[in-house]
Amino acid sequence: MSQLSAENAPKIGFIGFGAMASRMGAHLTKAGYAVTAYTPTGKSSAPSVRMIDSPRHLAQQTETVIVCVPDDEALAASMYGENGTLAGMKSGAMLINTSSVSPEATAELAAAGEKAGITVLDAPVSGSTPEAEAGTLVILVGGATDDVAKAQPIFDAIGKITIHAGPAGSGARLKLVINGIMGAGLTALAETVAYGLAAGLDRTMLFDALDQVAVISPHHKRKLKAAKNGNFAPQFPGRLMQKDMRLLLDAAAREAVPVPTIAATTQMLSLGRRQYPNEDYSALIGIMEKIVANDAGKRK
Structure with missing residues:
Protein backbone atom coordinates (compact mmCIF):
# COMPACT_ATOMS: atom_id res chain seq x y z
CA MET A 1 0.00 0.00 0.00
CA SER A 2 1.14 3.61 -0.49
CA GLN A 3 2.83 5.47 2.36
CA LEU A 4 0.37 7.39 4.52
CA SER A 5 1.10 10.88 5.86
CA ALA A 6 1.76 11.27 9.58
CA ALA A 46 9.92 -3.34 19.74
CA PRO A 47 11.01 -0.39 21.95
CA SER A 48 9.81 2.17 19.39
CA VAL A 49 6.16 1.13 19.84
CA ARG A 50 4.19 2.95 22.53
CA MET A 51 2.74 0.58 25.12
CA ILE A 52 -0.75 1.13 26.59
CA ASP A 53 -1.66 0.05 30.12
CA SER A 54 -4.89 -1.89 29.41
CA PRO A 55 -6.81 -3.40 26.49
CA ARG A 56 -9.67 -0.99 27.08
CA HIS A 57 -7.45 2.10 26.94
CA LEU A 58 -5.75 0.81 23.80
CA ALA A 59 -9.10 0.25 22.10
CA GLN A 60 -10.24 3.76 23.04
CA GLN A 61 -7.22 5.26 21.28
CA THR A 62 -7.26 3.25 18.05
CA GLU A 63 -9.50 2.73 15.03
CA THR A 64 -8.58 -0.91 14.45
CA VAL A 65 -7.45 -3.52 16.97
CA ILE A 66 -5.40 -6.56 15.98
CA VAL A 67 -5.34 -9.42 18.46
CA CYS A 68 -2.37 -11.82 18.51
CA VAL A 69 -2.50 -13.96 21.66
CA PRO A 70 -1.57 -17.62 22.24
CA ASP A 71 -4.81 -19.35 23.19
CA ASP A 72 -8.51 -19.19 24.14
CA GLU A 73 -7.77 -18.21 27.72
CA ALA A 74 -5.56 -15.28 26.74
CA LEU A 75 -8.17 -14.16 24.21
CA ALA A 76 -10.94 -14.13 26.82
CA ALA A 77 -8.75 -12.32 29.35
CA SER A 78 -7.98 -9.52 26.89
CA MET A 79 -11.39 -9.16 25.24
CA TYR A 80 -14.00 -9.23 27.97
CA GLY A 81 -14.75 -7.43 31.24
CA GLU A 82 -14.66 -3.79 32.23
CA ASN A 83 -11.00 -3.39 31.19
CA GLY A 84 -11.28 -5.60 28.11
CA THR A 85 -10.84 -4.58 24.50
CA LEU A 86 -14.54 -4.72 23.67
CA ALA A 87 -15.34 -2.29 26.50
CA GLY A 88 -13.18 0.36 24.84
CA MET A 89 -14.13 -0.07 21.19
CA LYS A 90 -16.53 2.31 19.52
CA SER A 91 -19.43 1.11 17.40
CA GLY A 92 -18.25 0.68 13.81
CA ALA A 93 -14.64 -0.10 14.75
CA MET A 94 -12.86 -3.21 13.48
CA LEU A 95 -11.34 -6.06 15.47
CA ILE A 96 -9.01 -8.45 13.61
CA ASN A 97 -8.19 -11.63 15.51
CA THR A 98 -5.00 -13.20 14.15
CA SER A 99 -4.75 -15.65 17.07
CA SER A 100 -5.01 -19.41 16.53
CA VAL A 101 -7.94 -20.25 18.78
CA SER A 102 -10.86 -22.65 18.88
CA PRO A 103 -13.94 -22.31 16.67
CA GLU A 104 -15.98 -21.87 19.86
CA ALA A 105 -13.88 -18.93 21.10
CA THR A 106 -14.02 -17.45 17.60
CA ALA A 107 -17.82 -17.69 17.49
CA GLU A 108 -18.15 -16.17 20.95
CA LEU A 109 -16.03 -13.18 19.97
CA ALA A 110 -17.95 -12.68 16.72
CA ALA A 111 -21.25 -12.69 18.62
CA ALA A 112 -19.95 -10.24 21.22
CA GLY A 113 -18.69 -7.94 18.47
CA GLU A 114 -21.99 -8.03 16.63
CA LYS A 115 -23.83 -7.14 19.83
CA ALA A 116 -21.53 -4.14 20.33
CA GLY A 117 -21.73 -3.00 16.70
CA ILE A 118 -18.08 -3.96 16.07
CA THR A 119 -16.81 -5.68 12.94
CA VAL A 120 -14.90 -8.82 13.90
CA LEU A 121 -12.74 -10.78 11.45
CA ASP A 122 -11.04 -14.03 12.37
CA ALA A 123 -7.76 -13.82 10.47
CA PRO A 124 -5.14 -16.28 11.71
CA VAL A 125 -1.98 -16.40 9.64
CA SER A 126 -0.07 -19.23 8.02
CA GLY A 127 3.66 -18.81 8.43
CA SER A 128 6.20 -18.50 11.22
CA THR A 129 8.57 -15.73 12.27
CA PRO A 130 10.60 -15.79 9.01
CA GLU A 131 7.44 -15.09 7.00
CA ALA A 132 6.31 -12.45 9.48
CA GLU A 133 9.75 -10.82 9.19
CA ALA A 134 9.55 -10.84 5.40
CA GLY A 135 5.92 -9.72 5.23
CA THR A 136 4.99 -12.90 3.34
CA LEU A 137 2.38 -14.39 5.66
CA VAL A 138 -0.75 -15.99 4.22
CA ILE A 139 -3.82 -14.46 5.86
CA LEU A 140 -6.78 -16.80 6.40
CA VAL A 141 -9.89 -14.68 6.87
CA GLY A 142 -13.39 -15.43 8.02
CA GLY A 143 -16.02 -12.68 7.73
CA ALA A 144 -18.27 -10.75 5.36
CA THR A 145 -16.83 -9.89 1.94
CA ASP A 146 -17.21 -6.12 2.41
CA ASP A 147 -15.48 -6.25 5.78
CA VAL A 148 -12.57 -8.25 4.37
CA ALA A 149 -12.22 -5.66 1.61
CA LYS A 150 -12.01 -2.85 4.21
CA ALA A 151 -9.22 -4.69 6.02
CA GLN A 152 -7.32 -5.57 2.82
CA PRO A 153 -4.74 -2.74 3.07
CA ILE A 154 -3.76 -4.09 6.50
CA PHE A 155 -3.48 -7.63 5.17
CA ASP A 156 -1.45 -6.41 2.19
CA ALA A 157 1.06 -4.79 4.56
CA ILE A 158 1.74 -7.96 6.55
CA GLY A 159 1.22 -10.76 4.03
CA LYS A 160 1.61 -11.88 0.45
CA ILE A 161 -1.78 -13.59 0.03
CA THR A 162 -5.19 -13.13 1.61
CA ILE A 163 -7.53 -16.12 1.45
CA HIS A 164 -11.16 -15.30 2.19
CA ALA A 165 -12.15 -18.65 3.67
CA GLY A 166 -15.84 -17.85 4.10
CA PRO A 167 -18.13 -16.38 6.77
CA ALA A 168 -17.11 -15.71 10.37
CA GLY A 169 -15.25 -18.66 11.86
CA SER A 170 -13.98 -19.99 8.53
CA GLY A 171 -10.49 -18.57 8.96
CA ALA A 172 -10.09 -20.25 12.35
CA ARG A 173 -11.21 -23.59 10.93
CA LEU A 174 -8.91 -23.37 7.91
CA LYS A 175 -6.00 -22.60 10.22
CA LEU A 176 -6.63 -25.83 12.14
CA VAL A 177 -6.61 -27.79 8.87
CA ILE A 178 -3.28 -26.27 7.82
CA ASN A 179 -1.60 -26.71 11.19
CA GLY A 180 -2.87 -30.27 11.38
CA ILE A 181 -0.98 -31.03 8.18
CA MET A 182 2.12 -29.29 9.54
CA GLY A 183 2.05 -31.17 12.83
CA ALA A 184 1.36 -34.59 11.30
CA GLY A 185 4.08 -34.07 8.68
CA LEU A 186 6.68 -33.10 11.26
CA THR A 187 5.77 -36.08 13.43
CA ALA A 188 6.16 -38.44 10.47
CA LEU A 189 9.58 -36.93 9.79
CA ALA A 190 10.67 -37.33 13.41
CA GLU A 191 9.61 -40.99 13.46
CA THR A 192 11.09 -41.94 10.10
CA VAL A 193 14.37 -40.10 10.72
CA ALA A 194 14.62 -42.01 14.00
CA TYR A 195 14.08 -45.27 12.12
CA GLY A 196 16.76 -44.40 9.58
CA LEU A 197 19.30 -43.62 12.29
CA ALA A 198 18.43 -46.72 14.28
CA ALA A 199 18.82 -48.81 11.13
CA GLY A 200 22.36 -47.56 10.66
CA LEU A 201 22.01 -44.92 7.94
CA ASP A 202 24.66 -42.23 7.99
CA ARG A 203 23.21 -39.15 9.70
CA THR A 204 24.58 -36.55 7.28
CA MET A 205 23.56 -38.57 4.26
CA LEU A 206 20.04 -39.07 5.66
CA PHE A 207 19.35 -35.41 6.35
CA ASP A 208 20.89 -34.32 3.04
CA ALA A 209 18.88 -36.91 1.11
CA LEU A 210 15.61 -35.81 2.66
CA ASP A 211 16.41 -32.24 1.64
CA GLN A 212 16.41 -33.34 -2.02
CA VAL A 213 13.14 -35.26 -2.32
CA ALA A 214 9.88 -33.73 -3.52
CA VAL A 215 7.63 -35.47 -0.99
CA ILE A 216 8.78 -33.16 1.81
CA SER A 217 7.40 -29.61 1.87
CA PRO A 218 9.67 -26.53 1.90
CA HIS A 219 8.47 -25.82 5.45
CA HIS A 220 9.50 -29.24 6.69
CA LYS A 221 12.81 -29.10 4.78
CA ARG A 222 13.57 -25.93 6.73
CA LYS A 223 12.86 -27.83 9.95
CA LEU A 224 15.09 -30.71 8.88
CA LYS A 225 17.99 -28.36 8.13
CA ALA A 226 17.63 -26.82 11.59
CA ALA A 227 17.40 -30.25 13.23
CA LYS A 228 20.53 -31.41 11.40
CA ASN A 229 22.41 -28.61 13.16
CA GLY A 230 20.59 -29.10 16.47
CA ASN A 231 19.08 -25.61 16.14
CA PHE A 232 15.60 -25.48 17.66
CA ALA A 233 15.31 -21.73 18.13
CA PRO A 234 11.58 -21.04 18.30
CA GLN A 235 9.99 -20.04 15.02
CA PHE A 236 6.84 -21.87 16.12
CA PRO A 237 7.11 -22.94 19.79
CA GLY A 238 6.16 -26.52 20.65
CA ARG A 239 3.57 -25.43 23.23
CA LEU A 240 1.64 -23.56 20.53
CA MET A 241 1.75 -26.36 17.97
CA GLN A 242 0.60 -28.90 20.56
CA LYS A 243 -2.20 -26.52 21.50
CA ASP A 244 -3.33 -26.32 17.88
CA MET A 245 -3.34 -30.12 17.59
CA ARG A 246 -5.48 -30.31 20.72
CA LEU A 247 -7.91 -27.77 19.25
CA LEU A 248 -8.12 -29.70 15.98
CA LEU A 249 -8.66 -32.99 17.81
CA ASP A 250 -11.53 -31.48 19.79
CA ALA A 251 -13.04 -29.70 16.77
CA ALA A 252 -13.00 -32.90 14.70
CA ALA A 253 -14.66 -34.85 17.53
CA ARG A 254 -17.45 -32.25 17.62
CA GLU A 255 -18.04 -32.94 13.90
CA ALA A 256 -17.78 -36.72 14.45
CA VAL A 257 -14.82 -36.89 12.07
CA PRO A 258 -12.38 -39.71 12.87
CA VAL A 259 -8.81 -38.34 12.99
CA PRO A 260 -6.58 -41.09 14.38
CA THR A 261 -3.47 -39.61 12.75
CA ILE A 262 -4.11 -36.27 14.44
CA ALA A 263 -4.71 -38.06 17.75
CA ALA A 264 -1.32 -39.78 17.51
CA THR A 265 0.29 -36.53 16.40
CA THR A 266 -1.12 -34.75 19.44
CA GLN A 267 0.42 -37.36 21.72
CA MET A 268 3.82 -37.04 20.05
CA LEU A 269 3.74 -33.25 20.17
CA SER A 270 2.71 -33.48 23.83
CA LEU A 271 6.01 -35.26 24.38
CA GLY A 272 7.77 -32.40 22.62
CA ARG A 273 5.88 -29.77 24.61
CA ARG A 274 6.61 -31.58 27.87
CA GLN A 275 10.37 -31.52 27.28
CA TYR A 276 10.85 -28.32 25.25
CA PRO A 277 7.73 -26.12 25.48
CA ASN A 278 9.41 -22.93 24.27
CA GLU A 279 11.72 -24.40 21.65
CA ASP A 280 10.56 -24.87 18.08
CA TYR A 281 8.11 -27.72 17.60
CA SER A 282 10.70 -29.41 15.38
CA ALA A 283 12.56 -30.25 18.62
CA LEU A 284 10.56 -33.48 18.37
CA ILE A 285 13.08 -34.59 15.73
CA GLY A 286 15.87 -34.09 18.25
CA ILE A 287 13.94 -35.93 20.95
CA MET A 288 13.44 -38.94 18.73
CA GLU A 289 17.09 -38.88 17.67
CA LYS A 290 18.16 -38.82 21.31
CA ILE A 291 15.90 -41.80 22.12
CA VAL A 292 17.47 -43.78 19.29
CA ALA A 293 21.00 -42.81 20.35
CA ASN A 294 20.32 -43.82 23.96
CA ASP A 295 18.84 -47.15 22.87
CA ALA A 296 21.83 -47.82 20.64
CA GLY A 297 24.16 -47.18 23.56
CA LYS A 298 22.26 -49.64 25.74
CA ARG A 299 22.50 -52.38 23.09
CA LYS A 300 26.29 -52.16 22.85
Missing part, protein backbone atom coordinates in the same frame (compact mmCIF):
# COMPACT_ATOMS: atom_id res chain seq x y z
CA GLU A 7 -1.20 13.60 10.00
CA ASN A 8 -3.81 11.17 8.74
CA ALA A 9 -2.10 7.90 9.69
CA PRO A 10 -4.76 5.38 10.76
CA LYS A 11 -4.29 4.12 14.29
CA ILE A 12 -3.83 0.39 14.89
CA GLY A 13 -3.54 -1.17 18.32
CA PHE A 14 -2.12 -4.63 18.99
CA ILE A 15 -3.33 -6.82 21.83
CA GLY A 16 -0.31 -9.06 22.29
CA PHE A 17 3.00 -7.95 20.82
CA GLY A 18 5.30 -10.94 20.80
CA ALA A 19 7.46 -12.48 18.09
CA MET A 20 4.77 -12.55 15.39
CA ALA A 21 2.85 -9.37 16.23
CA SER A 22 5.94 -7.18 16.62
CA ARG A 23 7.03 -8.16 13.12
CA MET A 24 3.58 -7.46 11.71
CA GLY A 25 3.60 -4.15 13.54
CA ALA A 26 6.90 -3.18 11.95
CA HIS A 27 5.45 -3.70 8.47
CA LEU A 28 2.36 -1.69 9.34
CA THR A 29 4.53 1.13 10.67
CA LYS A 30 6.49 1.13 7.41
CA ALA A 31 3.20 1.30 5.53
CA GLY A 32 2.30 4.47 7.42
CA TYR A 33 0.08 3.25 10.25
CA ALA A 34 0.45 4.55 13.80
CA VAL A 35 0.96 1.45 15.95
CA THR A 36 0.48 1.06 19.70
CA ALA A 37 0.35 -2.14 21.73
CA TYR A 38 -0.73 -3.79 24.96
CA THR A 39 0.84 -6.82 26.62
CA PRO A 40 0.07 -8.22 30.08
CA THR A 41 3.70 -7.56 31.09
CA GLY A 42 3.72 -4.06 29.66
CA LYS A 43 6.85 -4.99 27.70
CA SER A 44 7.55 -5.28 23.99
CA SER A 45 10.36 -6.53 21.78
